Amino acid sequence: xxxPARSLRSPVGIDFAAFxxxxxxxxxxGLADAVEAxxxxxxxxxxxxxxxxxxxxxxxxxxxxxxxxxxxEALGADLEVALDAATAVELTHTASLILDDLPCMDDSGExxxxxxxxxxxxxxxxxxxxxxxxxxxxxxxxxSRDGAELSEExxxxxxxxxxxxxxxxxxxxxxxxxxxxxxxxxxxxxALVAFAADAGARVAGAHQEDCERLYAFxxxxxxxxxxxxxxxxxxxxxxxxxxxGGRAPLRQGRRLLQRGLGRLDEVxxxxxxxxxxxxxxxREVVRVPGEFPLRPRRRGVQPC
Amino acid sequence: xxxPARSLRSPVGIDFAAFxxxxxxxxxxGLADAVEAxxxxxxxxxxxxxxxxxxxxxxxxxxxxxxxxxxxEALGADLEVALDAATAVELTHTASLILDDLPCMDDSGExxxxxxxxxxxxxxxxxxxxxxxxxxxxxxxxxSRDGAELSEExxxxxxxxxxxxxxxxxxxxxxxxxxxxxxxxxxxxxALVAFAADAGARVAGAHQEDCERLYAFxxxxxxxxxxxxxxxxxxxxxxxxxxxGGRAPLRQGRRLLQRGLGRLDEVxxxxxxxxxxxxxxxREVVRVPGEFPLRPRRRGVQPC
Numbered sequence: 005x006x007x008p009a010r011s012l013r014s015p016v017g018i019d020f021a022a023f024x025x026x027x028x029x030x031x032x033x034g035l036a037d038a039v040e041a042x043x044x045x046x047x048x049x050x051x052x053x054x055x056x057x058x059x060x061x062x063x064x065x066x067x068x069x070x071x072x073x074x075x076x077e078a079l080g081a082d083l084e085v086a087l088d089a090a091t092a093v094e095l096t097h098t099a100s101l102i103l104d105d106l107p108c109m110d111d112s113g114e115x116x117x118x119x120x121x122x123x124x125x126x127x128x129x130x131x132x133x134x135x136x137x138x139x140x141x142x143x144x145x146x147x148s149r150d151g152a153e154l155s156e157e158x159x160x161x162x163x164x165x166x167x168x169x170x171x172x173x174x175x176x177x178x179x180x181x182x183x184x185x186x187x188x189x190x191x192x193x194x195a196l197v198a199f200a201a202d203a204g205a206r207v208a209g210a211h212q213e214d215c216e217r218l219y220a221f222x223x224x225x226x227x228x229x230x231x232x233x234x235x236x237x238x239x240x241x242x243x244x245x246x247x248x249g250g251r252a253p254l255r256q257g258r259r260l261l262q263r264g265l266g267r268l269d270e271v272x273x274x275x276x277x278x279x280x281x282x283x284x285x286x287r288e289v290v291r292v293p294g295e296f297p298l299r300p301r302r303r304g305v306q307p308c
Numbered sequence: 309x310x311x312p313a314r315s316l317r318s319p320v321g322i323d324f325a326a327f328x329x330x331x332x333x334x335x336x337x338g339l340a341d342a343v344e345a346x347x348x349x350x351x352x353x354x355x356x357x358x359x360x361x362x363x364x365x366x367x368x369x370x371x372x373x374x375x376x377x378x379x380x381e382a383l384g385a386d387l388e389v390a391l392d393a394a395t396a397v398e399l400t401h402t403a404s405l406i407l408d409d410l411p412c413m414d415d416s417g418e419x420x421x422x423x424x425x426x427x428x429x430x431x432x433x434x435x436x437x438x439x440x441x442x443x444x445x446x447x448x449x450x451x452s453r454d455g456a457e458l459s460e461e462x463x464x465x466x467x468x469x470x471x472x473x474x475x476x477x478x479x480x481x482x483x484x485x486x487x488x489x490x491x492x493x494x495x496x497x498x499a500l501v502a503f504a505a506d507a508g509a510r511v512a513g514a515h516q517e518d519c520e521r522l523y524a525f526x527x528x529x530x531x532x533x534x535x536x537x538x539x540x541x542x543x544x545x546x547x548x549x550x551x552x553g554g555r556a557p558l559r560q561g562r563r564l565l566q567r568g569l570g571r572l573d574e575v576x577x578x579x580x581x582x583x584x585x586x587x588x589x590x591r592e593v594v595r596v597p598g599e600f601p602l603r604p605r606r607r608g609v610q611p612c
Binding site for chain 1: 452
């Protein structure tokens with residue numbers, strides 16, 4: 005595979021830590037506002053919303069909303085216009101984690117080292133919590149720039165052809181066609197990352213073609229992230245003698261990351277600094293060391 | 309209570325059956341399209357989507373999407389512009405029924421006399437089915453006229469301050485303030501009916517004030533429906549000697565219906581035929597006999 009020219013160029017020297025310093029508090033604020041929006045009448049639910057979103061207790065890396073903000077900034081937009089969409093991305097992600105943890109799905113009692121939502125609220129409460137977060141996401145997307153298109157694209161993202169469909173394949177509700185099922189399974193991870201990038205482009209007022217290129221970039225990034233994450237798990241298992249090791253998924257993930265970064269060269273509304281911002285963020289996401297504040301991975305804690 | 313003048317006037321003579329004849333096949337088509345949109349890779353899920361939406365097997369009355377279409381027609385819009393929003397309303401309603409039936413919620417194995425979704429797909433499948441229907445609703449609303457506002461309003465409708473919040477109070481996740489909890493509990497029923505009316509107004513291009521008046525009309529209609537429905541259940545129980553009877557909820561429901569109909573007189577963009585269309589539909593919904601194709605109520609079958 006020939007790598008495109010620009011992604012091999014020497015860095016122009018962006019200050020990634022400064023971006024994180026600007027973006028992260030905004031994401032934190034958007035999520036804190038989502039907790040505030042829960043009616044006081046739901047006395048039992050509100051604190052759990054706070055914990056699940058990491059507003060209280062341990063937060064996830066929040067790299068998906070950071071991606072939305074980074075794309076917007078890379079396209080020259082102010083971070084503030086991307087905040088609602090970025091928050092909606094993290095709410096959607098958290099909603100899916102809450103469902104994944106349910107006894108009838110992956111049956112996990114912990115998330116980020118703390119009790120899962122269904123442990124705190126019961127199954128019915130956890131399901132309603134997930135629905136409530138999706139609802140808040142719909143509100144935020146509706147009031148964003150390009151709200152109608154964002155809502156439509158978001159529906160595709162978490163629906164039967166996206167996250168819910170991928171999870172349905174995962175819990176063995178798929179049909180016959182194995183190739184189509186494998187593609188749908190990937191959407192469980194990739195659909196939201198692709199949407200996160202696309203949403204950043206839309207709120208920045210990008211042309212349709214650029215939105216599509218950034219969607220494809222997000223799609224590659226999402227699957228690269230998953231492959232490398234799986235590879236780390238395999239390595240840990242191999243180190244404990246529980247499974248054969250093997251570097252293939254890691255290599256495959258990094259190749260996919262390179263392909264995704266190559267797509268940035270096709271985006272018309274982005275300059276070299278924008279490419280570098282998104283490249284740096286992407287490399288952090290797939291666990292190449294750097295300035296992005298990664299948390300140490302611990303066994304038994306699901307990827308965030 | 310003084311009834312407003314117009315709702316006491318003699319009917320101008322609309323042909324309600326003709327409206328139903330125009331509107332119902334459109335709703336049926338919108339729902340059939342939603343089934344078609346499920347990817348073929350989800351071989352196990354697709355037929356259950358069809359059954360749950362009543363595209364295959366027994367259908368519900370579908371009065372909520374009919375309300376959206378009726379409001380649009382009453383405001384002079386073509387039914388076709390309201391179809392996506394109307395379908396989204398029924399998808400949202402069905403998504404909520406699927407969750408209500410789960411073992412961890414109301415634990416009901418039947419819906420409309422057929423096996424509930426969780427009986428057919430397991431709990432995980434039913435939850436994903438519900439999520440998939442909500443996602444399809446988001447898509448349809450996003451591509452409707454006024455899609456951004458519809459999406460925002462829809463998020464409020466099924467979120468913590470609406471349907472999910474009402475259901476959370478129902479499964480005892482509420483807090484201390486009893487008045488606020490009671491109001492939130494009602495939203496479980498009323499929020500979607502209010503949205504159904506509001507959505508019809510929005511796709512018809514109504515002014516904000518008219519949208520709000522029709523929202524308030526829908527809110528009254530929704531609670532009147534629930535009160536009268538509960539009253540029928542109480543009467544059945546009383547007839548079987550299982551509970552004291554009493555006409556109070558029935559009277560209260562009908563008073564609320566009158567209040568709702570009175571609100572139509574305040575709507576600027578509606579003429580007498582429009583008022584009569586919405587009045588007729590409303591009276592059918594709260595079970596005053598008429599031409600609207602009601603299905604006979606059977607014990608053990610939940611209201612649709």
